[in-house]
Amino acid sequence: MILFLRFTLLCVLLIGAVPAAMAQDRSALLPDIPAATGEPHAEGNEYWRRNHMDLMRHDRDLTMREGNRKIDASLKGCFDCHAAKDGEGTIVTYQSEQHFCRACHDYVAVKVDCFMCHRSTPDGVDEGAPHAALVPQIPLKETDIQSVVAYLQQGASKTAEAKQ
Amino acid sequence: MNIPRAKGAELSRRDFLRSGAAVATTTLAPGVTLIAFGGSAAEAGTDAGKRWGLLIDANKCDADCSACVTACSDENGWKGTGNPETDAQWIRKVTLKNTTTGRETSLPVMCQHCEEPPCVDVCPTGASFKREDGIVLVDKHTCIGCRYCMMACPFKARSFVHEPTTNQKSHAPRGQGTVESCTLCVHRVDQGGTPACVEACAATGHGAIIFGNLKDPDSDISKQLAGYSSTALRPDLDLNPGVRYTNL
Numbered sequence: 001m002i003l004f005l006r007f008t009l010l011c012v013l014l015i016g017a018v019p020a021a022m023a024q025d026r027s028a029l030l031p032d033i034p035a036a037t038g039e040p041h042a043e044g045n046e047y048w049r050r051n052h053m054d055l056m057r058h059d060r061d062l063t064m065r066e067g068n069r070k071i072d073a074s075l076k077g078c079f080d081c082h083a084a085k086d087g088e089g090t091i092v093t094y095q096s097e098q099h100f101c102r103a104c105h106d107y108v109a110v111k112v113d114c115f116m117c118h119r120s121t122p123d124g125v126d127e128g129a130p131h132a133a134l135v136p137q138i139p140l141k142e143t144d145i146q147s148v149v150a151y152l153q154q155g156a157s158k159t160a161e162a163k164q
Numbered sequence: 165m166n167i168p169r170a171k172g173a174e175l176s177r178r179d180f181l182r183s184g185a186a187v188a189t190t191t192l193a194p195g196v197t198l199i200a201f202g203g204s205a206a207e208a209g210t211d212a213g214k215r216w217g218l219l220i221d222a223n224k225c226d227a228d229c230s231a232c233v234t235a236c237s238d239e240n241g242w243k244g245t246g247n248p249e250t251d252a253q254w255i256r257k258v259t260l261k262n263t264t265t266g267r268e269t270s271l272p273v274m275c276q277h278c279e280e281p282p283c284v285d286v287c288p289t290g291a292s293f294k295r296e297d298g299i300v301l302v303d304k305h306t307c308i309g310c311r312y313c314m315m316a317c318p319f320k321a322r323s324f325v326h327e328p329t330t331n332q333k334s335h336a337p338r339g340q341g342t343v344e345s346c347t348l349c350v351h352r353v354d355q356g357g358t359p360a361c362v363e364a365c366a367a368t369g370h371g372a373i374i375f376g377n378l379k380d381p382d383s384d385i386s387k388q389l390a391g392y393s394s395t396a397l398r399p400d401l402d403l404n405p406g407v408r409y410t411n412l
Contacts, residue, residue, distance in 0.1 A: 060305060064301070064303050064305070065210070065293070065295065065303070066209050066210050066295075066296075067209025067210040067295065067297070067350065067353075067354040068209045068354075069209065069351070069354050069355060076334040076335070116328075116329075116339035116340060116341075117304060117329070117332065117337035117338055117339030117342070118332070118334070118337040119331075119332055119333075119334045119337070122334070123333065123334045126331065127330050127331050128330065129328065129330050131330060
């Protein structure tokens with residue numbers, strides 16, 4: 001429900017703010033969507049904002065199941081035009097808040113797992129280990145590992161006893 | 165937002181026609197159709213009139229060569245993580261020994277792309293599926309990582325991804341918690357190409373693997389199959405694999 005309200009708010013803001021933004025500076029309340037290169041979408045930004053998830057879900061089945069590789073909503077294709085860069089001009093991965101797919105998602109509290117498998121950058125860009133930004137990076141401490149080992153060994157000695 | 169969630173297997177005709185893949189079919193004469201796919205026929209993707217297969221000549225396969233395995237790993241971005249027991253392996257070199265005669269044969273084994281795939285039978289979500297052109301795949305979007313398919317496969321052809329992945333290839337997404345196997349390089353085949361292993365084997369000069377359409381009697385692979393004796397691995401299981409071997 002909250003998600004829905006936030007989404008509605010986002011839409012209202014995004015749509016309503018267009019004329020307003022022309023008069024004044026973009027409201028600081030809106031997410032900053034990284035600029036794209038290439039041809040804009042024929043269906044318009046508004047349509048893509050609302051429907052990109054369904055377009056991609058539909059088209060991924062065309063590729064997976066029917067071998068059609070000329071799809072409109074290709075996830076790897078997005079980064080031909082939507083490869084967001086950081087202040088230094090380096091292309092960012094999904095780990096970065098500046099990534100195209102996080103610009104709005106962070107704002108509306110949506111989390112996608114696509115980048116567990118898919119690249120979040122064009123081919124050739126080096127993606128670090130936490131690029132998929134799925135799990136918080138909690139470093140395992142030496143003591144944690146020791147306690148796991150101790151637990152496992154305890155189990156092993158029990159089975160050994162049982163066998164005797 | 166209330167969006168109807170269409171499942172892969174249930175792509176409706178309307179969805180299909182609405183998509184960019186709209187197909188114009190013209191009937192020229194009874195039984196003769198002209199299919200226009202917006203581009204060349206090579207972009208048509210799956211086609212029930214085709215069945216992709218491999219023919220592997222064990223005599224030509226060099227025991228010391230693993231060019232096919234390396235090529236597959238480079239093409240699809242799977243690699244060892246230092247845990248050989250659980251690391252993904254889409255294709256492996258296997259050595260068979262006849263204990264009576266002592267003859268040793270070396271051959272690559274990968275997903276056999278069965279016509280009756282046991283991995284598809286056991287999959288609880290429909291993620292494991294066979295395309296119309298005979299390629300057996302995992303739709304990782306619906307794979308829950310239960311690994312039933314790995315147990316059902318008599319060829320040990322599937323792997324489970326245990327570790328998080330980085331720097332995947334854009335044409336071969338792969339991630340922790342899902343099952344994967346040889347895709348017969350669908351991303352190449354769909355565009356009229358041949359699998360990476362076949363190319364690499366030819367490049368070494370061994371030419372032990374032939375790729376082609378088993379349903380086309382004029383294809384190289386069909387002619388070879390018609391002319392020489394060949395066998396499937398585990399023929400007793402009646403799975404009719406798309407991968408065939410000669411000189412085993």
